[in-house]
Every structure is written in C-alpha cells, then in structure tokens.
Amino acid sequence: MLARLRSEHPTAAVRTGELLTNAGAEERIRLRHSLLPVLAEADLVCWDRERDLVSRGPEFDAALPFLDLIEERESDSTTRNLPA
Template identity: 45%
Template sequence: MDNLLDVLANKYRRRVLVALLEHNPQNDHDPQIPDSVNHEAKDLESLMINMRHTHLPKLEEAGFIEWNRETNTVKKGPQFEEIRPLLELMENHADELPDDWL
C-alpha cells in the first residue's frame, strides 16, 4: 500500500494513470503521453524533464506503465490492475477531492 500511495503522491503521475484508466492506448498506432498531463504546466519544458527523469521512470519501475522512451509513448503496464481500484475510487469521487488531484 505504501508503494501505491507513493506513486499517487504526485498529480502528474496520477493524471497519467487516470488517462490510461479511461483510455488504454495499447492498440493505438500513436499512443502519446496524454495532453491532460501537461495542460496546467506553466513551464512545459521543466515538466517534460521531470516527466522523463522522475515521474515516468517511477511509474515504469512500479510496473504500472510501459514507456517507450524513443517514441514517448505509454501504455498500461503488467501491474496496472493493482492500482486500478484506487484510480477508480479517485475518479468516481473527483468532485469530493481537492481541485489539483486530477
């Protein structure tokens, strides 16, 4: 449980996972990192550096995503189902959570 909560501690990691919950791009021809991940970013370059060096590696290490660094694409990882209940709970109660949670 600690690992799940650690992964969910960052809003950008939550947004990547929730985007995959809503749409699994495994069968898409061009599954890019979702736009919802960076729609609020004031410094897009800084966010992309953090995504590439911190957030996506952390999600990949936990097995929640598979990330192709060359094409910058993500898809559900082998452990995604482990975190799905928490993601669904957050999504189903988004109106009761602080604004920046999702």
C-alpha cells in the same frame, strides 16, 4: 496520467506529450525524468522512450482501486460545490 491511460483502450499507447497537455516545462521534465521511470519500474506503465509512447503495463490493474478513489473524491468535491 494513469487516469488518461485508463480512459484509453487497454492496448492503446499515448504520446507522452499528450499526457500533460497543459503542463509547463518543469512538469514535462518531471514526467520524463521522475514519474515515468518510477511507474515503468513498477510495471504500471510500459514506456517506449525511443518512440515516446506510454501504455498500460502488466501491473496497471493494481492502480485501479486508487484511481477509483481519486475519481470518487473529485466527483464528491464537484457535487458539494454545486449550487442547491
């Protein structure tokens, strides 16, 4: 979810349903009742519950080093699995 927000314009808001496009009911419930409240409390995201929108929060940039690391590891994993 944070990676998706990172790929959007810094002031863009995304509908929560667009964050987990291939998610099942359990994942959507976990997003709304667990993940989003925690991320909003940490100011990593701004969550407008009434309009069902999520955007970058005031502390979003604090997550960027972790997102870079995840992206780097995913890239390394993909590269290692390519045929020579």
